[in-house]
Amino acid sequence: MSLNAEERFGYQPTLKPGTVALMVDAFADQGGHPEKALPALRRTLEHTLPVSGGRADVDRVWAGGDCYARESVECGSIELVRPKGNECPLIGPDGARIAAGLSAAEHRDLMRTPRCVDSAGPISVIGDIDDRMVVGDARLLRDYIGLRDPAAEKALAEGRPVLLNPAYARNGRLTLKITGLHSGPTGPREDQKATHVSLATYTAPASYADTPGIRLVLPAVLAHRLGLHTAPSGSFYPVSRTPTRAEQRRAESELAHGDAATNLYVERGYPETDDSGLLVLAVFAGIVTIGAAAIATGLAKADAEADLTTLGAVGAPPRVRRFYTGFQCGVVAGMGVVLGMVTGVVPAVALRLADGRQALAHMREDPMSSSYTPIELPWPTLAVLAVGVPVLAGLLAALCTRSRLLAPRRAT
Template identity: 35%
Template sequence: MSALLAALRISRRDALRAGGRSALIMLMIGLPVLVITGFLTLVETADINPREGLTADLGTADALIRIASVQGEVRQDIRGRMWSSNEASSGPARPRTQAEVGDLLGPGVRFLPANEGSVDYLAADGRDHVSAREVDLRDPLTAGMYRLVEGRFPASAQEIAVTPELLGRGARLGAPLEVTRDRKPMRVVGVIEHPHRTRATEIVGLPGTLLFAQPGTQGTNWLVDTPGPVTGAVVQRLNAVGLLVQSRAVIENPPDRDWLTPSGNENRPVAIGLAGVMIVLEVVLLAGPAFAVGLRRRRRELALIAAQGGSPRQLRLIVLADGIVLGGGAAALGLVLGVGLASLSAALEAGRLIGTIGPLEIPWLPIVGVTLLGAGSGVVAALVPAVQAARQDVAAVLGERRSMVRDRVGRPVLGLILLAAGVAATVLSIRYDVVWVFAAAVLTQFGLVALAPRLVRSAAALAARLPLPFRLAARDASRHRGRTASAVAAVMTATATVVAAGIAVNSNFAQNRDAFQAVVPAGSTTIEAGDLDDDRWATLRATVGRVLPGVPLVEAAVLKDTRGASVWMEIRPTAENAENERRRFYGNLPIGDERLLTLVQGRRDPVAAAALASGKAVVFDPRLVRDGKLTLNPVVTATAVPLGEAVVFDDETAIPRNIVVPAVLARAADPRHAVAVLPIAAVRNAGLKTEPRVLYVDPAARRLTERQGVTLEWELAAVVPGADLYVAVERGFQGDIVPEMWLLLGAAVILVLGGTFVATGLAAADMRPDLTTMAAVGAPPGTRRLVVAGQAGFIAGLGVLIGAVAGAVTGVAATWPMAVRTHGVFSFLPPGVPTVEIPWLLLAAVVIGLPVLAALLAGVFTRARVTLTRRTG
C-alpha cells in the first residue's frame, strides 16, 4: 500500500509538470464519460415512466378507460396504450355506451368524457391537422393534466385552448380560430402546456365540440372516479369486452399478471455492452501512445529509481499509477460535469429541445458503471507502457544510449485466430439479430488490433520506392511500431464502425425505398367518400369539377359487403413467392374501367384494356399471378350500423376469405406506382357490391401539392358536412438518408483525425533529432513538412484502408437480419436476398479524403523551424 501511495504521489507530480500531455489524456478519457453520463441523465429524465405520468394522464381520477378498435377480448400493457387481440376478436367493435361501462365497474362511478383524436384548423399558411382532446379542464378530476400558461380554460362550446406551439401558426389568444372541416370559428381563451410533452401541438375543447367520431367508438375515453381502486381483476374484466384501462391502483402496485410488453428490447443489454467495449478500445488505443511518450520522457527518472533498488514491479506500478491518476481524475471530472450540465439543463427546462421532460432522474447505476469504465480504460492504456518501463535497459538509459527494449511485431497468430473466429461468427450471426453481427465484428476488430504491428511493418516495406520524405516517414512508423500500430488500430476501429453503420443504414434505406409500392402514379390526387348516398356523391363530384375546372376526373368504385361494411382488398402472394407477404402497397386497389387503367398504367394499352373489359384483372407485377389467376383477400374495415346495434359476423353474412379472379400481366410506365386494376364485374361475381365513390385526378392534367389537397378537403367538407372524406396526394416514397450520412462522416472526421494527429504529434516529438539532422545537412523546411505529412498520411491511410474492408464485411452482413427475419433449420444464408447499397460517396470521403486531409493539415500546421543543437568534441 505504501508503494502504491508513493507511486500515486509521483504520478500526480508528473501530471502537473507535463500539463499539456496530461490534459490531452484526460480529454480523451473524460470527454466520452461526460457525453455518456449527460446523455443517460437527460434520457432518463425525458423518459416518463407509468408512475411519473399518472397525473398528466389521469389528473386525480382513478382510471382512464379507452375503447379498442376490435369487438372481443384484448391484451394490454400496464398503461393501456399498447394492446393486441386474437383472430376471434378481430372484427370491428360495436359502439359502447357509458351505461354499459358503468355496469362493468359497479355502482357509484362518476364519468368525465376525455375523448382523443385530431382536428383540422386554419393555420397561417393554409389548412393543417393537429391532435385534439375533448375534456373539461375546469373539473377537479383533470387537475394536473395541463398547466395553464396564459388566459383561462374553455367554459363554453365556442371556446378552445391551445398549446404554445400553435401560437404564431394561426392561433392567437383572444382571437377566433377556424377548426374542423366545417370551418367552425372558436375563440382561443387559453394557452395550456402538457406537463411532459412540452412541444406538443394540441387543441383542447369541451366534450362534443371538436371531434365528430361516432360516440362510443375508438377515440371515446372516460376519466372515472370510483368508490374503490380499479384493481387488476377489474382491468381484466374490462379487457374481455374490448376496453383498455389505465388504472392508478394497478400502476402504483402492479399485480402479478402477464402484461403486454414492447418487443425489440431483448438485445439492448448486448448493444450497451458492445458500445462500452468499443469506447474502451478506442480510448485505450488513443491514450496508449500518450502514456508511451510520457514513459520515454521519464525513462531517466525511472532508471534512477531502478538503479537505487526499485524493482520491475515497482516501475510498473509507477506507470500504472499514471493511468489511475489521469484516468480516475478524468472519469470523475466527466461524471461531475456530465451530471451537472444535464441536471442544469433539466432545471432550466432545456429539455424542451427534445420534446419531453419529466422530473430530474439520475441513473446512478449505469453512470457509475460508465465512470468506472472510463477510469479502467486509463489503467488499461497505461498497461503496455508499464510493461515496457519494467523492461528498459537501465545502463543504456543512464549512459544516454538508446534502450534495447524489444519492439514486438504484435501477436500475428493470435490475431489470425481472432480474425477467423470473427468472420465465422459474422456468417453465423446473420440469421439472428443485427446486434449479434456487430458483436462478431468486435471479435474481428480484436484480431486486427493484434495484427496491427505486423501490418505496419509490411506496409512500411512497400514504401521503399516512395520519395525520400515519405520513405523516412514510413521507416519511422515501422521503427516505432508500438506507437504507430496503436494509432493505426484506433483509426481502423473508428473507420470500420463508421463504414459498417453507413452500409447498414444506407442498405436499410434502399430496402424501404425499393419495397415502397403505391397503387396510383406519383402526383395523383385521390378523393374518396364511401359513406355518401348517390345524391350527395353527385354534389361532391360537381364541386370537385367546379374547384378544378377543365380537369378530367377518373371515377372508381369502393367495395361493400351485404351489410354495407366497407371492404379493403388486399393481394395474397403466390406460394412460390412467399416473401411477398412482407410487401405492402399504399392505397386500396383501384376498381374501374379503361380510363382508370390508363391513369394507373401511365399509357394506353389496348390489349390490357380489352382484358379489363372482359372481366380480367390487369396486374403489373408478375410475382402476384399464378396460372393466370390473381388471389385477393377482402378485409372488412368499417361497418355502417345504427348506434348501439351489435355487429354480427356469422357464416351467412361473412365475406369470402379468398377471391380468385382471372388476370393478365401488363407493363406499367412506373412499376413502383402500379399494382393492379380490378374490373367491377370480377368483384361483383364474388358477391361484393360496388359503388362509385372515388375520384382520381390525373397528375398529367393537374398535380396538386399536399397543402392544396388539404384545402380541397376543407372545401368539399363544406358541401357534404359530416361525410367521411379522404383526400390525399400521392407523394411517392418519402425519405432522406443525407443527414445520417453527414453524421457518420462527422464522426469519422473527429475520430480518424483525432487519432492521427495524436500519433503524428508523438511521432514528430520522437523524430526531433532526425529533423535536426536533416536541417543540418541542408534540408529545406518543406521537406521536413513533407516528412510529418507523410507520417499522418501513413497512419490515416493504412487505418482507413483496413478499417473500410472490415467495416464493409460487417455492413453487408448486417443487411440480412435488418431485411429478413428468419429462424429455423440452419443454412449458409437465410432465404431472401437483401438490398445492399454501398454509400460510395461516404466511402470515398473516408478512404481517400480523410488520409489526404490528415496529411495536408499535419504538413501545414507542423513547426518547420528547427533549432540546431550544438555539437561538441
C-alpha cells in the first residue's frame, strides 16, 4: 500500500478529472485542413460517450509558417517567459545546496508550489498544444479549468490573456518570447531575433497552476493582434461518469472513420492496484490463526478437565463450559494475531524508513527527483484480523464444545 501511495502521489493526470478531450492530429494530416472535419467528429463523440454539459473548444496557436500543414516549413516558437527570481529554486547552480537543507516533507511541499509544479517539462500531452498555450473563451475557463470568476471572463472579453500559473507573472503582467513572427515561405530566418511582448494579464489563484495541459489561455483577438496564427484543435467535454474502456474503443473506432486523424483522451485517474492478493493473504492468515488457536485450546482444555468437572459439581450452569472454552480460544487467537501483526508491520516500516533515507539522499543529488516515501498500512485488513479472527475463533470453539460433561467410565 505504501508503494501504491507513492506512485499515486507522482501520477501526472492528462486531463482534469471527469473530462475527455478530442483533438485533431495536425501533424498526421500535413497538407490538409483537419479542423474542417471537427464538427462531424464532435457529433460522433457526443453520441458515443456519456458527455454532459457544454463542450469547451480550443485552438492551437503558433508563430511563423504552419509546420503542421507543410512538412518543409519550420515553425516559429512562443515561449512564456518566467520573471527573474520566480524560477524553481531547485533548478540551477544552487539547487543541490537548497535541497541539502530540506526534509522530505519540505521538498514535497516545495515541488507543489507554482514555481516548481510545472518545471519538469513545458510540453503538453494534449494534442499539438505547444508550451501549454491555447486560444479559448469563457467556456474553457468554466467547463474545463473550473475557473468561475467573472473577472477572468471579463479579461478574455477585453482581449487580455488568463494566466493559470502566477509564477510567470509580475505586477499583473506576463512576457511572451516569440520567434519567427515574420517568417518566410520555409519558416523563420536564422538571423531573425526574438520578439518580447509584455501583456497585462489576469492571474488565476495558485491552486490552478497544476491544471493539466494548459498554462495560458489567449483570446483569439489578442493572438491575431500579435500576428500569431490559430486553427481549431479540438474540444474538452465533461462526462457524467468515466467511460468504460469498451466505450472508448467504440468511440475511437467511430472516429477513425472520420475525415481527419484524431486523438481521444480519457482521464481515468491513477490506476489503483488490485488488492485481491492482500485479501487472500488475510484469509489464509486468519485460517492458520484459528487452526493454531483451536489446537492450543484443545490441549489446554484437556489439562483443565478436572477444573471443569469441579465447576459442574458445585452447580455451575452448562454454558460456563462453553464460555470458558470460547474465551480461552479467543484470547489465544488474539495474542497470535497481535504478535503476527507486530512481527510483520515492524520490519515493513523499517524497510520503508530505509527507502525514505535512500530517496532523500538521491533527492539531494538530483533536487527535482521525488523523495516522498509514505508509510501506509492496510488498516481495514488489520482491524478485521485483530477483531474478527479472535471473535470468530471464540464462537467456533464455543459452538463445538459440549455443554454437559460426559460421565467418567469406571475402571474395571
